[in-house]
Amino acid sequence: MTTLIPRPALMERIENAFAITPIVTLLGARQCGKTTIARIIAQKTQAPIFDLEDPADDAALSHPMLALSDKRGLIVIDEVQRRPELFPILRVLVDRPDNAARFLLLGSASPHLVRGVSESLAGRTSFVDMQGFSLDEVGSEAWQKLWLRGGFPRSWLADSDAASLEWRKGFIRTFLERDIPQLGISIPAAGLSRFWTMIAHYHGQVWNSSVLARSLGISDKTVTRYLEILEGTFLVRRLPPWYENLGKRLVKSPKVYLRDSGILHALLGIADMDGLLSHPSVGASWEGYALETLLSRFPGAQASFYATYSGAELDLVLDLGTTRYGFEMKLNQAPTLSRSMTIALEDLGLSHLYVVYPGTKTYPLAESITAVPLQSVPEIAE
Template sequence: MQQLLARPRLAAAIRGGLSEAPVVALLGARQVGKTTLAEQIVSTWPGPSTLFDLELAGARAALSRTPERLLRISEGLVVIDEVQRLPGLFEVLRPIRDARDRKAVFLLLGSASWDLIEGVSETLAGRVLFVDVGGFSLAETGPENQDRLWMRGGFPRAYLAPSTGAWCRWMESFRRTFLERDIPGLGSRVSPAALGRFWGMLAHCHGQIWNAAELGRSMDVSAASVRNYRDLLAGSFMVRVLPPWLENLGKRLVKSPKVFLRDSGILHSLLGLEEAIELAMHPRYGASWEGFALEQTLLAHGEREAYFYATQRGAELDLLLLRRGRRWGFEFKCTEAPRTTRSMHVVVRDLGLERLWVVYPGDVEYPLTDTITALPLKRIQDIALRPS
């Protein structure tokens, strides 16, 4: 297994963003490959470049003492890694970004969403172009590595680990560092032990409807506390909160979101799974496939306007994407030969879907009805979300 995978789509998006906007932000979980991407951009940048890694005390000290002077005189490409560690920089960047004599463009790397960093949303609203950086996709690893990517997850060091034991050790170290250093570094006062316990419990609720009261009772804390835990994990890109589609259809709809662990490797590690054969026998096998296929679909087609749909009478759709004014549906089934269900026919009619894909682990694409198609996950990046 090679030790570096090319990510040309993301690199092109970053270069395109820097040609259009003076400030571009790469947002994604820690260790997901943002720094490697930035180094690749720097290596081919035609002019001068400067890197401030805020993980290093010297860089933090320099930008804490005289941030405006340093950034205003900078030229070329300025990369600021782990920018969430100095949220005051955003206020400094605003006038520099708008200055007519500005000689630099800025590439910000962050491991927390803007909403999690106090004051940032207002400071740079409308002034930043965002590029979301997720884990490896099937397009990057190659579809022949689907099972490895599903089991190990998309963090580069986890996916490329030379052995199962090395993967397990990396996962344990990552979780410990995340809880004991990264979360406190965001200014959170949540106990690492409590958050870690919640994270583990969430693995067993992966892909289910969010129920704060039930989780709160299990942890002997308030519903507000578990919502805070969830928001911390979501804001640091560990958890995906998928909202429900609530169009008024004259039906009783499920109104709470679904919650997924975004990385399948972390899910499997929290469930105590090390080998694919253990996953196949685990009760969360189907839910694991749903979350993995969901993330791969969103990596391929974008995260905007993504929902799930469910009625109180049992009609469900795992993923609804709105694109170009049309509605596209996805069901994720971990089976060798997917078939249509009554629920699929109901949601196609109720939602007016342009097409419904039943995404499964196999190799052959074939029609199930005029509007429902069985689709191998390996081909998820090949479909076009536009009317035929």
């Protein structure tokens, strides 16, 4: 469990963000490795770290202006969402003409859940989104292990699949019973747990709040609130639909995914690779896993999916500046060309369409359409 996985791309994004603003807010789910990254950065300059889950550090910031006003260089504040009253004070500090401090804030909830971040620090902070380990970080040869266990460091580094599953079960329980109340959100843990499990079974499908509300016996408003909480704590992703006026009836509701494949498998009761490959949701699991891998490789891309009511669809559309690429995820050892792919290629004006599959060979399916293993997806430059 002491293994350290290098994360150079993430470190570079943080460094680049500090070149723009005096405050960088590193956002990601709890236990995804934010503290480890912050400590590595802090060690270089002996920067102080305030962990607001530590009673002593929390008490030290009970008078934040006194505690921080004479600080210079980098200052790290972990779990900053626990003290939203800090944000206006940080604004005052970094706006001083003689300011020599920089702040690295670590948060486990999006600005939509923590009031005051966007408003107080507008123009003063850069947001860097972080997830667990990616395929690029753990190595392409570990793609099956990463798919099964997910990217949370303690889950991926566990001594066995069984130990990994137990960690993920504990994470789910702790999130429901402790983390949500600490955000000031008062909802029944049992209700959110049932919703989370239901989302696991709807993973990769188009969002329909009414269907889930009827299944759970709650209101549409409550279902939407539950979704916002899981999305705001970086556990669920809403992938928006691609939309332009093509003269076709396009699907306009988002798709919903659990962002970590390991958490998905824990909620579905999948314990090992044999169980995953024989599970009815294995195709949806592959789609979500491949999608998150691709998004981690192209963090600046505008992402969406494409679907028409006549049946044409594409799992992922990435707009990279003036270039647009498409990706279709296929859990198939030898994917072939489909009419849906050729329609999407033309409708979307794609520069190229990649069919991502769990194989070993890259081969063409048609002009501008290529089958490619997930671990071999090319680095596409803007």
